[in-house]
Amino acid sequence: MKPIIRAFFKTLRLVLGPVMLLKERLTQPKGVVREPAAQTTVNLQCQNLALYQFSTCPFCIKVRQEMRRLSLPIDKRDAQHDSAHRAELLQGSGATKVPCLKITDANGQTQWLHDSAAIVTYLRARFAAAA
Template identity: 65%
Template sequence: MKIIIRTFFKTLRWVLGPVMVLREYLTRPTGLVRSPAEQARVDQQCEGLALYQYRTCPFCIKVRQEMRRLSLNVAQHDAQPDGPHRASLLAGGGQAKVPCLKITDETGQSQWMYESSAINAYLNNRFSRQST
């Protein structure tokens, strides 16, 4: 029974994954337009951020869309396959749950933020037009 359920969900991901990625591409939001100096400052602040995500996760898509809307150049790491990014997520954040935003401050201290709504709220508070 376990194999049947696992096969069902793998097939579902295989079928729906490309549809979700296509939908994300077709509904891309228009990014904030900043002056070159403002955008350079925002890009510099984004160097301390990294998004651990799965390509077809709907909550990860929600965060990526918000990052596009805010014109943020945040490093994105695919944590779905076993590899260095997944190992880093497990070692730093403690769980292989996505989306996860790694926030590294000037002193090198890292904070791991889970939950798409919390990540989007953080990005909006830090990078929206009012705070730039």
């Protein structure tokens, strides 16, 4: 029974994955436009952030859309197909749950933020005021 259920969901992902990616591409929000100096500051702050994600995860798509809306050049790391990124996610956060935002502060301390709603709230609180 388990192999049948796994095969069903694998087939479902194979069929719906491209549809979800197409929808994401067609519904991309316009990014906020900042003054060049303000955008440079935001770009520098985003160098300390990394999003661990799967390309067709609907929760990851939600976070990527918010990143586009806020014009945030956050490094996106594929934890599904890249074993090094997956291992780093597992070692750092203790799970391979995505989306996960890695936040490194000025002191080198790392915080791992799971859950798309929490990530979107964090990004809005930190970067929406700069928009």
